[in-house]
Amino acid sequence: xxxxxxxxxxxxxxxxxxxxxxxxxxxxxxxxxxxxxxxxxxxxxxxxxxxxxxxxxxxxxxxxxxxxxxxxxxxxxxxxxxxxxxxxxxxxxxxxxxxxxxxxxxxxxxxxxxxxxxxxxxxxxxxxxxxxxxxxxxxxxxxxxxxxxxxxxxxxxxxxxxxxxxxxxxxxxxxxx
Amino acid sequence: xxxxxxxxxxxxxxxxxxxxxxxxxxxxxxxxxxxxxxxxxxxxxxxxxxxxxxxxxxxxxxxxxxxxxxxxxxxxxxxxxxxxxxxxxxxxxxxxxxxxxxxxxxxxxxxxxxxxxxxxxxxxxxxxxxxxxxxxxxxxxxxxxxxxxxxxxxxxxxxxxxxxxxxxxxxxxx
Numbered sequence: 001x002x003x004x005x006x007x008x009x010x011x012x013x014x015x016x017x018x019x020x021x022x023x024x025x026x027x028x029x030x031x032x033x034x035x036x037x038x039x040x041x042x043x044x045x046x047x048x049x050x051x052x053x054x055x056x057x058x059x060x061x062x063x064x065x066x067x068x069x070x071x072x073x074x075x076x077x078x079x080x081x082x083x084x085x086x087x088x089x090x091x092x093x094x095x096x097x098x099x100x101x102x103x104x105x106x107x108x109x110x111x112x113x114x115x116x117x118x119x120x121x122x123x124x125x126x127x128x129x130x131x132x133x134x135x136x137x138x139x140x141x142x143x144x145x146x147x148x149x150x151x152x153x154x155x156x157x158x159x160x161x162x163x164x165x166x167x168x169x170x171x172x173x174x175x176x177x
Numbered sequence: 178x179x180x181x182x183x184x185x186x187x188x189x190x191x192x193x194x195x196x197x198x199x200x201x202x203x204x205x206x207x208x209x210x211x212x213x214x215x216x217x218x219x220x221x222x223x224x225x226x227x228x229x230x231x232x233x234x235x236x237x238x239x240x241x242x243x244x245x246x247x248x249x250x251x252x253x254x255x256x257x258x259x260x261x262x263x264x265x266x267x268x269x270x271x272x273x274x275x276x277x278x279x280x281x282x283x284x285x286x287x288x289x290x291x292x293x294x295x296x297x298x299x300x301x302x303x304x305x306x307x308x309x310x311x312x313x314x315x316x317x318x319x320x321x322x323x324x325x326x327x328x329x330x331x332x333x334x335x336x337x338x339x340x341x342x343x344x345x346x347x348x349x350x351x
Binding site: 145161164165169170174176 | 289290293297300305307308326327336340345351
């Protein structure tokens, strides 16, 4: 039917329309189209399919890579989050240790201060005792010195020539005894 | 005792022997030596290297004028003039020891607060000889710090009967 219509239209001759007036041209055109179609199906279509396949594979690969990148990013985010968690834990541990060290330092300092005070107190008591003993000894020595000095003055005053001579004679007598 | 002091002592003893008066000269030298040892001003004056030797000799001559034999003065002048005035006491003691030894005696240095009479010195020498078993030549040194009594030194032996020592013991006991 359609072919008949085409033949009718073509038979009208040059009419300014696209259908050739000679039906043979149409046959040739169909044949050329068939040949072209044949070659298109045999050669062009596989190339298109291959190209599409390659594009699809590339897209799949890109998608896979993107998914991998996303996974890697997520892994890194998870790792960073874990590290952050570790850092927080470490920070808390450091803070706890610092607090404990400060507490221990405070206790040690207090102990040392107390020990220092005790030592100073003991030394002060010892010094006081030593000073007491020394003062007592000094007083005793001073009293002895004063007493002996006074005794010497008395002896010197009482030793006249006769007394001196008597002492010498007594010495000589004791040598001979 | 240094060789120098021994040398001076030997020389001075030889001179005293040559003069024929060892006892008298050694006694006078001993007294001069004691005076130098106990008088800081005198010892400083005759030891002063800046003072001319003639001046130091003149000082000793003035001190001994009319009180000592000429030989004693000459020996003292010799020592002082040689610049050994500071050693005069040690030299005099060495001369006394040599003089006593040459006479078969030991020197007994007796420190007393007062001068001893000849009788006391004689009795002391006799008592020391009896106690020590050897003749002694008593050299008396007057020392007021003794206070009373005597301190006798013969060689390494000290016989202390002084009031000073008794006072010291009293001080220690107090």
